[in-house]
Amino acid sequence: MPHYTTENICNIALVGQTNAGKTTLAEALLLQAGAIASAGKVENGNTVCDFDQLEKEHQHSLSAAIVSLDHEGKHINIIDTPGYPDFMGQSLSVLPAVETAAVVVNAVAGIEMLTSRMLEWSGDRKQCRMIIINKIDAADIDLPTLVENIKENFGSECLPLNLPAEGGTKVVDCFFNPSGDSDLGSVADAHTEIIDQVVEVDEELMEVYLEQGDELSPEQLHEPFEKALREGHLIPICFVSAQTGAGIPELLEIATRLMPSPLESNPPEFLQGEEETPVDTIPNPDKDVIAHVFKVTADPFVGKLAMFRIHQGTVNKDTQLYIGDARKPFKIAHLLKIQGKQHNEISKGIPGDICAVAKVEEMHFDAVLHDAHEEHLHLKTLVFPEPMYGLAVKTKRQGDEQKIGTTLQKLVSEDPCLLLNHDSSLNQTVLRGLGELHLRVMLERMSKQYGVEVDTQPPKIPYRETISKHAEGHHRHKKQSGGAGQFGEVFLKVEPLERGAGFEFVNAIVGGVIPAVYIPAVEKGVLQVLENGAVAGYPMQDVKVTVYDGKYHPVDSKEIAFVAAGKKAFLDAVNKAKPLVLEPIVKAEITTPDEFMGTINGDLASKRGRIQGSDVRPPNMICVQAEVPLSELSNYPTELKSATGGQGFYTMEYSHHEPVPPNIQQQLKTAFKPTEAE
Numbered sequence: 001m002p003h004y005t006t007e008n009i010c011n012i013a014l015v016g017q018t019n020a021g022k023t024t025l026a027e028a029l030l031l032q033a034g035a036i037a038s039a040g041k042v043e044n045g046n047t048v049c050d051f052d053q054l055e056k057e058h059q060h061s062l063s064a065a066i067v068s069l070d071h072e073g074k075h076i077n078i079i080d081t082p083g084y085p086d087f088m089g090q091s092l093s094v095l096p097a098v099e100t101a102a103v104v105v106n107a108v109a110g111i112e113m114l115t116s117r118m119l120e121w122s123g124d125r126k127q128c129r130m131i132i133i134n135k136i137d138a139a140d141i142d143l144p145t146l147v148e149n150i151k152e153n154f155g156s157e158c159l160p161l162n163l164p165a166e167g168g169t170k171v172v173d174c175f176f177n178p179s180g181d182s183d184l185g186s187v188a189d190a191h192t193e194i195i196d197q198v199v200e201v202d203e204e205l206m207e208v209y210l211e212q213g214d215e216l217s218p219e220q221l222h223e224p225f226e227k228a229l230r231e232g233h234l235i236p237i238c239f240v241s242a243q244t245g246a247g248i249p250e251l252l253e254i255a256t257r258l259m260p261s262p263l264e265s266n267p268p269e270f271l272q273g274e275e276e277t278p279v280d281t282i283p284n285p286d287k288d289v290i291a292h293v294f295k296v297t298a299d300p301f302v303g304k305l306a307m308f309r310i311h312q313g314t315v316n317k318d319t320q321l322y323i324g325d326a327r328k329p330f331k332i333a334h335l336l337k338i339q340g341k342q343h344n345e346i347s348k349g350i351p352g353d354i355c356a357v358a359k360v361e362e363m364h365f366d367a368v369l370h371d372a373h374e375e376h377l378h379l380k381t382l383v384f385p386e387p388m389y390g391l392a393v394k395t396k397r398q399g400d401e402q403k404i405g406t407t408l409q410k411l412v413s414e415d416p417c418l419l420l421n422h423d424s425s426l427n428q429t430v431l432r433g434l435g436e437l438h439l440r441v442m443l444e445r446m447s448k449q450y451g452v453e454v455d456t457q458p459p460k461i462p463y464r465e466t467i468s469k470h471a472e473g474h475h476r477h478k479k480q481s482g483g484a485g486q487f488g489e490v491f492l493k494v495e496p497l498e499r500g501a502g503f504e505f506v507n508a509i510v511g512g513v514i515p516a517v518y519i520p521a522v523e524k525g526v527l528q529v530l531e532n533g534a535v536a537g538y539p540m541q542d543v544k545v546t547v548y549d550g551k552y553h554p555v556d557s558k559e560i561a562f563v564a565a566g567k568k569a570f571l572d573a574v575n576k577a578k579p580l581v582l583e584p585i586v587k588a589e590i591t592t593p594d595e596f597m598g599t600i601n602g603d604l605a606s607k608r609g610r611i612q613g614s615d616v617r618p619p620n621m622i623c624v625q626a627e628v629p630l631s632e633l634s635n636y637p638t639e640l641k642s643a644t645g646g647q648g649f650y651t652m653e654y655s656h657h658e659p660v661p662p663n664i665q666q667q668l669k670t671a672f673k674p675t676e677a678e
Contacts, residue, residue: 018083089417262352289313473573525566
């Protein structure tokens, strides 16, 4: 049974850009609380959070890791998340499991892309936020300017709770015991700023503060402090050096005494049924169980492992729970508490806590667990970045197809920003992620963890073919070989349809010149061309075919003859109808620091992109909207990362198909000729 209650739980996610020191910070907090005997180092591969072999090799977090500690009666769950933009799906997926998103900022690098995005995303979900400035003892840093930049970009509600002193070797408190000197000005002034900000959400306390001028105690300020956090009226800033330990005791004290419990935060929004009726969750241990699965891993030793946050009710060992709208419950045989790679069995999970269960194959990411068999309950949809970077994968060894399929499905089930799809028209299986590094790590995992090797290549572009004018075609298929021959003759006409209209086949035969029994054979021949293409080997679309005349032989006419005649007559008509190759055009939104806007616009122009507009987004970012041929964006994630120093990102969605330029059509047509000759 837990030694703590819901009101004494605190859940914090450490988020932010790579190299901000999140894993080292988690290690320092665990050491300070006595949860570990000595602190590991990322470069030595012995930290609690980066326990995966690939993380040790890359020396960076590649997935979210859960640890917990106890301090002064509080139980604090900490989720350490990756900092590479390629793995931001892992960071976003844990937000529903915590009350507080702690955005860790590298004092040397300052505000980076994920700093802004994580503050924005967590704010959109009405979560409490704090900013932790790490590496305050580094050389050649300008902390006063960094704090001003944070306030300018994210609002005046960003205020220090403590301040660095003596060159970053120590930190002085600005809230509980505001005394001493700091490197960033008056501690008393910082204290006053915090109090002024907090009392604004409590009119009665503000009146007491203004009229009497009395110093308010931390106890008086606790409730309005939590309210200010919930309303986004306050985003505390804390200073630490995770490497040396400066500011770590103060940060742990803040987490223990000031960060919200599950009783003090904005609960996530659950919806029920097709009408998506809001459902309020109450962190009451006696209510029906409602829990949310925020992370799933496929562990080679323990099988599928699902980590979940309990939002309501009590989960005991042997509890029977339903997964979503499933009709059959599962029984919790082993309820687990996660500490890095360790899985410690517990007897009970209470509201607000983070637990895990293993070997339940039906479990999946974003599932809602409950014990009241009722209409489908789900969490308000999480919005993830669209997987853009793709690789076509195929087996290296014959016979591994099923193994590869199973392995890929396991990887996709773990990562909400990993997408797998099979394009039957191109005969390709494509794995998509958020960038080159994302997929490279997934392929490494396939090889080292599952023993599966694949070959990869850039995915084919889904070109299409069509025609641009009316035309007629004719073919007589006549073949004599010894006994019975083959005979079929077809006259048809073609005409273009509107984009997206598909295919239309019309039988206009009169007088039985082609018996009705052979008309499906003519259509079959036409469909073969539609599937395989007439110009460059891509499927045809938006064509109307009308069969209006022909001949047959009472002895030699067969289905196969009219298939061949229909196919050749259609090819004849297409070649006269000014055929076109169509390419997919996507709507792209590229967000970049404003200093790179000229570079981005020039690059888009070189890619045959048409800029539709742009708008300003804080902090100092520009979002450029453009229509761009998909074929020009095959390596865009890497190119954009290089052009913007890793600070740019983009989204895209399919818009329409339009004709390729004549020179590209000729290239595609030439490349198709050898296949056509076969």
